[in-house]
Amino acid sequence: MTMAKKLPLLAPSIHTFEVNGTYKDCEARRTVFMAIQKMVSAGKYYRIPYHGSSKKGYSYKRKDGGLTITLADYPDFKKRYITLSGVNLARIAGDPSRLSLTDLSPEGLVMQEQAFLDELEQLGLLEIEDSVKWKMHRLDITQDFYVKCDPSLMVKIIRYAGSVDPYRKGRALHYNQHNEIRSCKFEKTWYDFALYDKHQQLLNCEKESYPISPDDLERSKNLVRYEIQLKCPSLKEFEHDKLESSKLRFRNHALFHYFDKISDDIPLFLYRYAVDFFGKHSWYNVPTALKAVQMSNLDDDTKELVAAYIEAQDEPELIDKIHHKKKIAKALEKLEINDVIIPCRILNDRQCGRFPCAPLCTRVQGL
Structure with a gap:
């Protein structure tokens, strides 16, 4: 009798995160802006449309992916903001795979954090860090898993279960641009729930001329990504008494300590939200x-x-x-x-x- 093929088991991790920095120093803004222009001239970053509310806002995206930096001024409030969004430590550390997640092992996290610090140094952010108050704004925790059948079945079940009692959850904001039967998202005040067929997402990225490796396409077959996108209110609960994100100082390895302390809680939160949304049976x-x-x-x-x-x-x-x-x-x-x-x-x-x-x-x- 032929044994059924055992599916690979993947560890939960962090997909991306976003941090916001507030400051008032005009000279600090000039320092960062000049550093970004050097990175643009070197072909490492390129400007993208700014979608914020400030009349003085600029956004730049890292050419190899893994980071977008936005500068915004609000003179009426005498405040300036720096936002680092879509931060993927693995991509910044040189891993080109679109399946890459944060390595939460002590050795891997040290290496990825150092690459992140090097990037911040080049962007002029470490030089001005004493005048910036950083705070974790969003954290996307994720569990990738393989299924034996077409991933569209899991997506179809989740879409239906999320639209009827007793689990009628949040505002449906499905990823229809990926494919209506290949993804789903439910938006809530404290966090968003997302589940999608990773292979289909990469195929769509490839159609939009993003470089996707054949290896990524092969490894993503029958791969489903379950993601909880934690917003500020839920981050307070997530952080609880272990740490205080508003005191982030990157040069003091605050990011390493932040991720190291919350890593044990990631599976618990993913499990709890899955049960809260869709039950345990x-x-x-x-x-x-x-x-x-x-x-x-x-x-x-x-x-x-x-x-x-x-x-x-x-x-x-x-x-x-x-x-x-x-x-x-x-x-x-x-x-x-x-x-x-x-x-x-x-x-x-x-x-x-x-x-x-x-x-x-x-x-x-x-x-």
Whole structure:
């Protein structure tokens, strides 16, 4: 008998981050601006459109990727801002792969942080650091995982589960520019949830003339990226009592200490958000859920009640008012069936044969 091929397991990590710096010194701005112009002249950076609200705003992108720097002045408030966004330490450290994430091992993090410091030195940012107050503004934590089937099934389940009770979550802001069935995003005040087919994303980048290596395209096949994009409010909870991001001083290796201290929490947060969004039990489609109910030891009345609820999920229009909702939820919990039953009307024949489907939280490694 042939053994099923075991899928590679990948560690959770940090995809990108964003830090904001506030300062008032006009001379500091001149220092950074002149340093950026030298980098532009050397072909290491190029100017891109500025999309902020300041009348005096400039944005520059690193040619090899991994960092965008924006300068913005607000004279009415007597403040100036420096924003480092889309920061990918692996790319700055010279890894050209579009699959690269932060290396959170002590040795790897030391190496990547040093490359980041060298970049800041060339941008003139370390020279003016005493006059700048840095704060972590956004942190994208991620778990990549391989699936045996077409990644579109996982995306389809997440899209549906996020649009119906009980997990109706946030404002849907799906990545339709990637492909409607290949990505999804739910936007909330404190954080955003994103899940997408990494291979399809790279194919779309390639169509837009971004350089994508054949190796990246091959390794990204059947690869799904689950990402939580933490914003300022949730970062306060994420940081809790371990550190204070508003005291970031890069030359003092603050970034290393920041990432080193939060690295153990990354799997826990990814797991928690996956459960909060989509539950901890496997997804069933209508036929497999009905079969599980009929084979269970539930009493006949409960079986009839739950079966009627499950069958109703395949109706074109779901019933808003569900009778005995708590009893149904309790029965599904007992059978370890996700509250959201996936209707066959949104699945093709091949996808119907893939159920039950493991919940997203089980994809998180390092717990």
